[in-house]
Amino acid sequence: MQRSLVVSIHDVAPATRARVERIVTQLAQSGVVRCSLLVVPDYHHLGSSLGDERFTAWLRELEGKGHEIVIHGFYHQRSPRVGQSARQKLLTSVYTADEGEFFDLDYEEALRLLRKAQREFAARDFHPVGFIAPAWLLGAEARRAVVDAGFRYTTTLRAVSDLAAGAEFVSQSLVYSTRSKWRRVLSLGWNRTLFSCLTTNPLLRLGIHPPDIEHQAIWRQIRAVVDAALRDRRAATYRSWLAEHASTRHETSNIL
Ligand SMILES: [Zn+2]
Known part of the structure; x- marks a missing residue:
């Protein structure tokens, strides 16, 4: 199977x-010619991202070059909840700096925001098939809403979920x-170790946040x-x- 790098x-x-x-x-200069771009529909309530024509x-130009548009939360900001547990507080406030927007949304609210995002994207002829929750924190109810809204896949810190195939x-x-x-x-030490642990994994995933480029040591790594990675992997x-994986699976099942 083709070894891949998804940035x-x-x-x-x-x-x-x-x-x-x-x-x-x-990244393009390094050979990463396509990335998954996690677009926030209304980042921190600053206004509709796609309402900005430029x-x-x-985005359209990037999509034309092979980049993928993915929906990433809605506001990327979590409204404080009443009566949350200490663990929830720790996770959402300390770990994610209150960005875990889809961590504990109920089903209805999650579905409402997902459909709103889909409508806004579709109105500009973007048709994302992936939804990724801020900080990868997707609660059980919100996850159900992601499935029902028709998204093909989601990802967490540890895995890629093919929702259509249930894999x-x-x-x-x-x-x-x-x-x-x-x-x-x-981060530098942890990611160095993680990278060496992933050498045998056919899929290597690298998540980049905008501030990463401002920190020399991080960006250098x-x-x-x-x-x-690109010595023996292809950027995907x-x-x-x-899509490639599904066809590989299909071929394999045909052979068997
Ligand atoms: Zn994010």
Whole structure:
């Protein structure tokens, strides 16, 4: 089977566009010609991303080059809940800096936001098949809504879920935390170890956030990971990887 590298760029919105452009350009120079772009429909309530025509034109151009548009949350901001447990508080406030928007949404609200996002994208002729929750935190009810809204796949930190086929592919994503110096130091060590553990996995996943490019040591490691990965892997998007994987599975079952 073809070994693959899927690079996903998180938090794509008009507010992060300048950084994302630099990331996309530099990755292309390294040979990552396609990425999965995780677009937030209304990042931090700053306004509809696709309502920004220049942003939309830029997305269309990227899609034309082979990049994939994925829906990533709706506001990428979690409203505080009444009566949440200490564990929930820890997860959503400390771990994700209150960005775990789809962590504990109920089914109805999750479905409403997903359908709203789908309508906004479809109105501009974008038809994403993937939904990825902010910080990969997707609660059980929200996950059910993702399935019912017709998304083909979702991902978590540890796996890619092919919702259409009911299959799960385990591959932990490399991802960096840049919020403080100690997190950056830990991130570098952790991702170095994780990368070496994933050498035999047919799928390598690398999640990039816009601030990553501002931290020299982090960005240097990301470039090194990409260079090393592309020696024997091909850059894919989640969508293209799943399509290829489904056909491989089909061929295998035909042989058997
Ligand atoms: Zn995000």
